[in-house]
Amino acid sequence: MTVSPDDDFAAAEYALGTLGASERAALAARRLREADLDEAIRDWETRLAPLAEAAPEIEPPRDRLPAIEARIRGASLNAPEISSVVALERSIRRWRATAIAASLVAALLAVGFAARETSRPSNPREYVAILQKDAASPAFEVTVNLDKQELTVRPVAAQAPPGKAYELWLIDAKLGARSLGVIGDGPRGANLSAYDPSVVAGATYAVTVEPPGGSPTGQPSGAPVFVGKLIPVTP
């Protein structure tokens, strides 16, 4: 195990269930990207799991099996039969490929610019993140210009469920989850001047499903459905 003592404690509290909404959401987002942290959480879940044996049984109020069977049959009609792990690995590979392709394109563009405009500032510090579901195609593209402290988010293929809205969050290990606003159908900007550039560059960006107008509590209402981290687009 290679996580820091702080992260191991956070993993323990995640498994025990004592984290508040924002810390829990932050850790849920990070574990998708950080294999060591994910492993630490699993280790803690394994350590505590025997406790469940001691919980006395309670008969569910009515038989939920038919509803569950309907759900899993519906799911297998349109889902390919690959395990989620394989799907996740593929999705990460695809994400890496997309990210590499994006930086290549950006590098080429930068070269093109440099050839034409030699007076261009040398370190524009632009970043991009592709936010994805664990096993789906890219859903949102987040671009950040650190010099202008501006963020732009563009929906690529995502549409919020009926009567719900997507909300974008900056998630930092120390700050927790901070809202960057509700995402509509088109591109949307957000000002990042409240955050330190190192926080902006290192944060996880996540999208959650919220009531229209955004989370009523100012904290994510549930686990993120799309997550990603920034990578530099300029060499």
Add this chain to the structure above:
Amino acid sequence: LRRVATRDETAFASLYKQTSAKLYGVVARIHNRSDVAADVLQETYVRIWDKAGEFDPARGSALGWMATIARNRALDEARRVRPASLEDQPESFEPAAEDIDPLAARERSEGLARLIECLMGLDEEKRAVVLLAYYRGLSREALAKRFGRPVPTIKTWLHRSLAQLRDCLAS
């Protein structure tokens, strides 16, 4: 569970019959509203169906694995509905007598016996904090209210108790 991983619906139905009361016992103690608890139970079994292939017997029992999924669904839901959840009314749902005492469990798997041994090493109040967090899904804030201590104290207790449990289980 192995047969469920091969998309065997008969095996899944039998797994549900054998385990749903157990998992509902886990979920319903975190959610006192039965409609919410039943929805969480439903989500849990859909997830078990989806992820059965990921179960690794080397990491513990099948029931423990399923209970972990159930607890995670229940906790996600508990944090989601926070404004009206048990955290605001910690007294309304739990007569103390109903608290689960694993130390009194007569049937103990090897894993549970070992964990109980380690829990015995914590003093009574700190053990109660860990058990309430596990069985009731209480956050640090809710535990602080319940035990009449500041949140940082609870955090320190948890920190020490969990470190002690980890070291004890590893020894």
